Amino acid sequence: MMKVVVFGASGYVGTSVYKLLENQSDIEVVGTYLETKPVFDELHKLDINEPESFSDFFKKENPDVVIWSVMNGPNEYELTDQGLLHLITHLTPATKLIYISSDFVYSDGKGPYTEEDSLSTLPDDHIYSNYTNAKVKAERFIKNELSNYMILRAGPVYGENQIGKLDARTDELSYHLRSGQPIAFRGDLIRTFVHVEDLANTIAELVPKDITGIYNTGPSTNKSFYEFMSGMAEQLGYDASLVEKASEYEEADEEVPKDTSLVTEKITDIVNQRFR
Numbered sequence: 001m002m003k004v005v006v007f008g009a010s011g012y013v014g015t016s017v018y019k020l021l022e023n024q025s026d027i028e029v030v031g032t033y034l035e036t037k038p039v040f041d042e043l044h045k046l047d048i049n050e051p052e053s054f055s056d057f058f059k060k061e062n063p064d065v066v067i068w069s070v071m072n073g074p075n076e077y078e079l080t081d082q083g084l085l086h087l088i089t090h091l092t093p094a095t096k097l098i099y100i101s102s103d104f105v106y107s108d109g110k111g112p113y114t115e116e117d118s119l120s121t122l123p124d125d126h127i128y129s130n131y132t133n134a135k136v137k138a139e140r141f142i143k144n145e146l147s148n149y150m151i152l153r154a155g156p157v158y159g160e161n162q163i164g165k166l167d168a169r170t171d172e173l174s175y176h177l178r179s180g181q182p183i184a185f186r187g188d189l190i191r192t193f194v195h196v197e198d199l200a201n202t203i204a205e206l207v208p209k210d211i212t213g214i215y216n217t218g219p220s221t222n223k224s225f226y227e228f229m230s231g232m233a234e235q236l237g238y239d240a241s242l243v244e245k246a247s248e249y250e251e252a253d254e255e256v257p258k259d260t261s262l263v264t265e266k267i268t269d270i271v272n273q274r275f276r
Contacts, residue, residue, distance in 0.1 A: 008070035016200035048083035076134035109257030184246035222261035
């Protein structure tokens with residue numbers, strides 16, 4: 001039986017990955033959480049940045065596959081410099097790492113991007129530098145230190161996960177439109193939006209496969225936030241005219257990468273999952 005550890009199993013994406021793997025008879029899955037109240041009683045509380053407790057946990061579980069679905073935007077650098085470092089020092093060539101990354105590693109914002117395009121960082125004083133630069137550093141770290149890994153780059157993740165939790169953006173949209181209040185989104189920011197269940201199904205499908213490498217993940221369609229959220233309003237049965245175009249004015253150190261959309265042909269060649 002294959003053993004899988006999901007780090008961040010109480011998070012938005014991690015919850016769905018954990019539940020899907022839990023339902024597979026040939027997989028034993030173990031999940032961790034830190035601060036978010038766990039939905040499942042069997043999850044292990046673990047601070048992955050604390051080396052001794054991490055080492056004890058990892059040696060005890062000795063997994064065949066590790067899924068890294070831990071995210072902490074403002075403190076992403078700490079996760080990379082401490083937690084991911086602890087993990088990599090414990091991995092053997094036989095242990096596979098599946099690391100969930102972000103489209104923000106293409107922070108030049110001149111997409112759509114293929115997997116072979118260069119990554120880019122942001123200036124240290126930029127509002128998004130901590131998250132973006134930590135993801136870039138993590139990817140480079142993994143590529144330099146490991147051979148048995150998969151890096152899955154994903155754009156904004158949306159929809160209801162396995163326990164019915166909505167992403168924060170759609171939740172905010174629903175709140176406004178339910179109250180008849182307008183809400184605005186940018187029309188100049190282009191992304192590849194991926195449904196949380198499609199992403200989780202992809203990860204679960206990849207766990208037993210003998211495949212490595214870097215893959216952009218999501219559908220073949222790219223949309224602006226304004227286009228996407230207008231469509232979401234219609235899907236949810238609300239008045240889409242309440243979705244307005246937001247101002248494109250930006251402060252210099254708060255400029256958002258314009259087009260981080262992804263070319264996703266490579267992932268569709270190796271999985272059966274079809275992205276909505």
